[in-house]
Amino acid sequence: MTAFFEELSAWYNEDKMVCAKCKTENPDGLKFCNECGAAFSALCASCGFENAPTAKFCGQCGKALGAPAAALARKSDDRQ
Ligand SMILES: [Zn+2]
Numbered sequence: 001m002t003a004f005f006e007e008l009s010a011w012y013n014e015d016k017m018v019c020a021k022c023k024t025e026n027p028d029g030l031k032f033c034n035e036c037g038a039a040f041s042a043l044c045a046s047c048g049f050e051n052a053p054t055a056k057f058c059g060q061c062g063k064a065l066g067a068p069a070a071a072l073a074r075k076s077d078d079r080q
Pocket residue numbers: 019020021022023024033034035036037038
């Protein structure tokens with residue numbers, strides 16, 4: 001039993017990221033899944049802090065995450 005958990009944690013501690021979307025193993029350090037392109041982390045547009053992909057707010061500066069670059073770009077292009 002213990003050996004199983006040790007093995008499991010050893011596997012998780014290896015330098016790889018498992019995509020939450022497609023379960024593909026990717027090398028650690030990637031920002032996006034090699035297989036499906038899902039983001040592994042949510043970069044804060046304000047301070048650049050790398051948050052978990054599920055984070056709603058930046059853990060560093062508290063700014064709301066999830067505003068896509070397109071939305072930000074549209075803001076500066078605010079003429080009607
Ligand atoms: Zn994936």
